[in-house]
Amino acid sequence: MNWLQRFMAGRYGSDQLNFALLVLCLLLSLISQITGLYVLLLISYLPLLFAIFRMFSRNIYKRRAENAWFLKLWTPVKTWFVQKFTMLRQSKQYRFFRCPSCRATVRVPRGKGKIQIRCPHCGNTFLKKS
Ligand SMILES: [Zn+2]
Structure with a gap:
């Protein structure tokens, strides 16, 4: 475990954008399995590779800026879905x-x-x- 801690020291790690990239990767590979479009399977590796790159990157400032940009776009969408779900749950x-x-x-x-x-x-x- 000590070697992993030493390896990850100074590296960015994971955040919300990385999680979204992994979900996008899974969705694209699932769609490619269902539809048989294997081009999508190749495309699905792009967000995965970007997520891995971000995780091991030492440029923490730039990775944080990317995550802030992502959260600025994602937060209103998430809020809308949470609000609609709450309205549906309380609709009785x-x-x-x-x-x-x-x-x-x-x-x-x-x-x-x-x-x-x-x-x-x-x-x-x-x-x-x-
Ligand atoms: Zn009013």
């Missing part, structure tokens, strides 16, 4: 509406009839059937 107890003035999502309890909803973000009120 709550209804979700968009505020007509600020477009924020407002959650109200289900089955309360026609109610006046006050947006917590902008204070705008609107009528909806819950």
Whole structure:
């Protein structure tokens, strides 16, 4: 174990971008297996090689910048999916509406009839059937 610690000293290691690259590699190889397009299998090695390169790279500053760039793109996508999943999970107890003035999502309890909803973000009120 000591040799591995010595080998990895000063090297970047893994991060969110590396994980995404490995998932992309797996997806591409899976699609190539299903469709029989073996060109995709060759292409799937590119993200894998890039992930390995990043893991053993000593240019930590540049790898961190790449990861920050990736997170800047990925975080809104992830937030959107988490929000939709939460809305789906809570859809039996709550209804979700968009505020007509600020477009924020407002959650109200289900089955309360026609109610006046006050947006917590902008204070705008609107009528909806819950
Ligand atoms: Zn609003």
